[in-house]
Amino acid sequence: MKNADRNIYISNTDVDKAKEIFFREIGDKLVSYEEIDVLNSLNRVTYEAVFAKNSSPHYNSAAMDGIAVVAENTYGANEVNPKILAEGKDFVYINTGNLIKEPYNAVIMIEDVIEMEEGKVKILNPAYPWQHIREIGEDIVAGEMIIPSNKKIRPLDLGALIAGGVEKLKVYKKPKIGIIPTGSEIVEKFEDLKEGKIIDSNSRVFEGLVLEYGGEPNRISPIKDDYELLKNTILKAVDENDIVLINAGSSAGSEDYTVNIIKEIGKVLVHGVAIKPGKPTILGIVNEKPVIGIPGYPVSSYIVFELFVKPLILKYSKFEEKKEEIRKAVLSKRIVSTLKNKEFVRVNLGYVKDKLIATPLTRGAGVTMSLVKADGVVEVPQSSEGIEAGDWVEVKLLKDEDRIKDTLVSIGSHDLIMDIISDIMPLSSGHVGSMGGIMAMRRGECHVSPIHLLDESTGEYNISYIKKYFKGRKMALIKGVKRLQGFMIKKGNPKNIKGFSDLTRDDVYFVNRQRGAGTRILLDYNLNKLNIESSNIKGYEREMTTHMAVAVSIKSNSSDTGLGIMSAAKAMNLDFIPVGYECYDFLVPFEYMEDEKIINFINVIKSKEFKDRVTKLGGYEFEGTGDVIIVGGLE
Numbered sequence: 001m002k003n004a005d006r007n008i009y010i011s012n013t014d015v016d017k018a019k020e021i022f023f024r025e026i027g028d029k030l031v032s033y034e035e036i037d038v039l040n041s042l043n044r045v046t047y048e049a050v051f052a053k054n055s056s057p058h059y060n061s062a063a064m065d066g067i068a069v070v071a072e073n074t075y076g077a078n079e080v081n082p083k084i085l086a087e088g089k090d091f092v093y094i095n096t097g098n099l100i101k102e103p104y105n106a107v108i109m110i111e112d113v114i115e116m117e118e119g120k121v122k123i124l125n126p127a128y129p130w131q132h133i134r135e136i137g138e139d140i141v142a143g144e145m146i147i148p149s150n151k152k153i154r155p156l157d158l159g160a161l162i163a164g165g166v167e168k169l170k171v172y173k174k175p176k177i178g179i180i181p182t183g184s185e186i187v188e189k190f191e192d193l194k195e196g197k198i199i200d201s202n203s204r205v206f207e208g209l210v211l212e213y214g215g216e217p218n219r220i221s222p223i224k225d226d227y228e229l230l231k232n233t234i235l236k237a238v239d240e241n242d243i244v245l246i247n248a249g250s251s252a253g254s255e256d257y258t259v260n261i262i263k264e265i266g267k268v269l270v271h272g273v274a275i276k277p278g279k280p281t282i283l284g285i286v287n288e289k290p291v292i293g294i295p296g297y298p299v300s301s302y303i304v305f306e307l308f309v310k311p312l313i314l315k316y317s318k319f320e321e322k323k324e325e326i327r328k329a330v331l332s333k334r335i336v337s338t339l340k341n342k343e344f345v346r347v348n349l350g351y352v353k354d355k356l357i358a359t360p361l362t363r364g365a366g367v368t369m370s371l372v373k374a375d376g377v378v379e380v381p382q383s384s385e386g387i388e389a390g391d392w393v394e395v396k397l398l399k400d401e402d403r404i405k406d407t408l409v410s411i412g413s414h415d416l417i418m419d420i421i422s423d424i425m426p427l428s429s430g431h432v433g434s435m436g437g438i439m440a441m442r443r444g445e446c447h448v449s450p451i452h453l454l455d456e457s458t459g460e461y462n463i464s465y466i467k468k469y470f471k472g473r474k475m476a477l478i479k480g481v482k483r484l485q486g487f488m489i490k491k492g493n494p495k496n497i498k499g500f501s502d503l504t505r506d507d508v509y510f511v512n513r514q515r516g517a518g519t520r521i522l523l524d525y526n527l528n529k530l531n532i533e534s535s536n537i538k539g540y541e542r543e544m545t546t547h548m549a550v551a552v553s554i555k556s557n558s559s560d561t562g563l564g565i566m567s568a569a570k571a572m573n574l575d576f577i578p579v580g581y582e583c584y585d586f587l588v589p590f591e592y593m594e595d596e597k598i599i600n601f602i603n604v605i606k607s608k609e610f611k612d613r614v615t616k617l618g619g620y621e622f623e624g625t626g627d628v629i630i631v632g633g634l635e
């Protein structure tokens with residue numbers, strides 16, 4: 001395919017400008033209402049105020065179980081001169097809710113009625129008119145407004161509408177959203193998931209979001225990249241829906257047809273928005289209906305949905321938009337950005353003292369998990385080339401702030417046990433290596449730093465580093481786990497790797513950890529000891545930030561070996577050559593030791609549940625786990 005046939009001329013329209021162009025074109029013409037049965041009205045939004053047809057109660061009714069009497073006939077009753085009443089003449093028995101018939105005008109509770117012979121009762125106190133009677137309209141008076149316009153009907157409102165005799169009412173029409181997943185590689189069923197195929201997850205996310213925002217999703221099965229087929233599918237969807245979403249095929253691939261089809265059958269208002277992720281967004285109109293081409297990557301598709309589709313659905317459904325909760329936070333890790341676009345960076349959040357700390361998550365547009373794990377989103381403006389660690393940023397909360405307040409913030413070395421801890425207690429875990437953790441702790445940006453730093457002169461772990469970097473400050477080291485470090489290798493060890501000296505072989509490709517990672521220090525320590533030049537190791541410069549990333553690199557044949565923990569090797573079904581146990585401990589400023597989050601944390605790592613689950617990972621030992629060593633301060 002020639003470039004001329006591809007859509008390589010994607011624009012870079014500012015996001016606010018794109019919204020303005022799009023929403024101006026759509027206007028209000030599509031908002032409409034329908035009259036529906038009250039029984040189907042839950043969660044719908046009223047188009048106009050609803051007034052009661054009937055009063056409730058619509059007859060005078062007994063408010064208590066007892067007898068109905070004529071109040072005036074009971075006057076003068078007292079202990080000395082009780083009144084004797086005859087059934088059928090002076091009173092009738094009545095239950096709560098029963099109709100009060102003429103001439104009765106008061107109810108005496110059964111507890112105050114003394115039964116005598118058949119058909120006779122005695123009362124010791126008079127009744128006053130209308131006592132224990134619910135009069136007509138006590139609750140709702142016919143003609144009274146039950147709920148105003150633009151109100152979402154809750155179960156309680158539904159009750160009041162029915163009580164008020166409302167049988168039908170006008171509500172905003174739910175917008176129908178046609179959802180078209182596209183791509184020859186996209187499959188719907190797990191059994192079709194062969195190599196090169198991708199399961200359609202995006203359109204399921206859209207379905208859920210459409211429902212949440214008050215629309216009616218009409219999803220179809222994924223369709224192949226075929227111009228005519230896609231064109232006809234879009235035309236049909238436009239015919240049957242109010243808004244049409246086409247997922248993937250929005251960029252410059254040889255089979256990205258969407259933009260040309262919309263051009264042919266309608267109008268493309270914008271192709272290319274200055275956002276990351278989400279750049280190749282298409283905003284178009286076909287037969288006066290909005291048609292949106294949403295980029296295929298899952299994170300891109302979610303962000304584009306939230307930016308352009310959500311406000312559109314809300315405009316029709318009149319569901320109220322939840323107020324955005326914006327907070328100021330300190331960034332714990334640098335974000336590099338470009339001047340080309342506004343970037344949406346997913347972050348973990350946690351409060352350290354009164355400071356909200358934002359730790360950026362992976363930024364790849366394909367990493368759905370960065371959204372699943374995110375507590376908030378930081379928008380890096382187009383005018384910014386990045387944000388430094390320690391800078392203040394604005395963050396939009398995605399989770400409840402109370403939960404964020406309960407979250408323990410950990411920044412430092414990565415280990416699989418952090419996932420287990422975060423499954424037992426709220427934990428935000430940033431992976432920047434042991435030294436990165438120490439730096440973050442010095443800046444006051446975390447409660448704990450998992451570290452495993454080998455002192456090359458003494459062979460001891462962690463203590464000397466704490467003394468060096470926290471001079472004069474009282475720190476606590478919570479003993480964590482002993483974990484087995486070693487070489488991860490492919491199953492069966494096809495390259496016959498035995499130890500560090502094999503790393504310089506011509507046929508061995510190594511994958512390294514980032515500078516400052518404890519595992520990197522362990523490697524350099526051993527290379528030094530054995531007089532091995534790092535420049536002779538192929539792949540020494542390739543840095544990964546987690547053990548699992550190293551394991552994946554070996555598993556996927558990008559490299560032959562790397563240093564890492566046994567549990568990561570086991571998780572990826574790799575073989576493992578042990579190098580030795582190291583101490584993976586948790587550094588905490590002494591003043592936080594009373595903090596409930598730290599107390600909880602210690603309880604968690606001492607717990608049987610934690611130890612059982614970690615043991616299953618393989619390669620861990622528990623020696624004094626949870627014990628506290630005080631380092632520094634006034635000794």
Ligand SMILES: Nc1nc2c(c(=O)[nH]1)N[C@H]1C(S)=C(S)[C@@H](COP(=O)(O)OP(=O)(O)OC[C@H]3O[C@@H](n4cnc5c(N)ncnc54)[C@H](O)[C@@H]3O)O[C@H]1N2
Nearest residue numbers: 181198200201202203248249250251252279295296297300
């Ligand atoms: N030469 C260029 N290449 C690309 C550009 C560009 O400007 N020039 N833009 C890149 C960006 S940014 C994005 S975002 C993607 C968007 O691509 P498309 O919208 O055309 O989508 P595809 O290429 O078909 O798919 C991308 C990715 O998403 C997966 N996918 C698609 N549909 C689904 C679904 N329903 N559920 C889950 N995942 C889905 C698909 O398999 C791909 O992995 O283009 C870049 N390329």
Ligand code: MOO
Nearest residue numbers: 277278279300365
């Ligand atoms: O715009 Mo794409 O969504 O950055 O990956």
